[in-house]
Amino acid sequence: MEINHDIIEGMALALKQARHITVFTGAGISEESGIPTYRGDDGLWSKYDPARYADIGHFLHDPTYYWNFFQEVRYPLLKNAKPNKAHLVLAELESKVNLKSVLTQNIDGLHQEAGSTKVIELHGTSRVIRCIECSKEYSIDDAFEKAQCNNPPLCTDCKGLLRPAVIFFGEALNPDILQHAFDEAATCDFLLAIGSSMIVYPAAQIPMIAKQNGATLAIINKDATPYDSRADYLFHEKAGTVLAQLTGTGIYMFTKL
Numbered sequence: 001m002e003i004n005h006d007i008i009e010g011m012a013l014a015l016k017q018a019r020h021i022t023v024f025t026g027a028g029i030s031e032e033s034g035i036p037t038y039r040g041d042d043g044l045w046s047k048y049d050p051a052r053y054a055d056i057g058h059f060l061h062d063p064t065y066y067w068n069f070f071q072e073v074r075y076p077l078l079k080n081a082k083p084n085k086a087h088l089v090l091a092e093l094e095s096k097v098n099l100k101s102v103l104t105q106n107i108d109g110l111h112q113e114a115g116s117t118k119v120i121e122l123h124g125t126s127r128v129i130r131c132i133e134c135s136k137e138y139s140i141d142d143a144f145e146k147a148q149c150n151n152p153p154l155c156t157d158c159k160g161l162l163r164p165a166v167i168f169f170g171e172a173l174n175p176d177i178l179q180h181a182f183d184e185a186a187t188c189d190f191l192l193a194i195g196s197s198m199i200v201y202p203a204a205q206i207p208m209i210a211k212q213n214g215a216t217l218a219i220i221n222k223d224a225t226p227y228d229s230r231a232d233y234l235f236h237e238k239a240g241t242v243l244a245q246l247t248g249t250g251i252y253m254f255t256k257l
């Protein structure tokens with residue numbers, strides 16, 4: 001489907017005039033970087049069951065399963081994944097419009113790698129490894145080396161179990177981070193939602209809070225979402241395709257208002 005240029009220009013103008021833009025991203029934005037979703041069933045990824053590697057109960061019962069998954073799948077994926085056009089345009093937009101925050105459900109760190117500086121990670125990050133006893137942090141490279149010698153890898157200082165700094169299934173989101181995200185949704189006058197189906201909590205709350213507070217809502221998602229009928233701008237497209245078009249609009253010719 002061809003993207004209507006007038007609609008892109010209209011959205012660009014609305015973004016330009018917005019005083020507080022909040023971006024909200026989900027797995028769809030990282031698919032174009034080769035990060036499969038949980039439901040993706042290609043190759044090695046399907047060898048491991050997310051109900052086991054991403055669940056806190058299973059992790060504590062048998063951490064070797066996660067660390068096998070980490071060594072075989074997640075670590076190589078994180079090392080190879082590069083930000084795509086959508087990540088890069090969002091990073092550039094910080095200097096073009098009043099973009100105040102990027103709320104993300106993703107744990108891949110690709111927004112930061114693209115250059116975004118205002119990222120709020122609702123589900124933590126898989127790029128940081130932490131000791132469950134003393135909270136000492138390790139890089140994924142350190143953890144990979146440790147896991148190759150000893151599975152599960154243990155903290156150098158206290159011999160505690162190492163875990164990724166992500167929110168597992170069965171764990172609560174960090175209440176401070178969640179509140180920060182909800183505040184951003186309530187304060188913004190433009191919410192740009194990208195690559196999230198916005199069905200599950202808290203993703204479903206964010207567009208609702210924004211709309212209740214009068215924000216303009218733009219949705220870019222390959223599939224339909226429950227908020228499509230309330231969107232001011234709606235694109236059932238890949239994130240990179242739509243955001244690439246923004247770079248051809250007036251946003252890129254003028255400095256911030």
Ligand SMILES: [Zn+2]
Nearest residue numbers: 131134155158
């Ligand atoms: Zn420790």
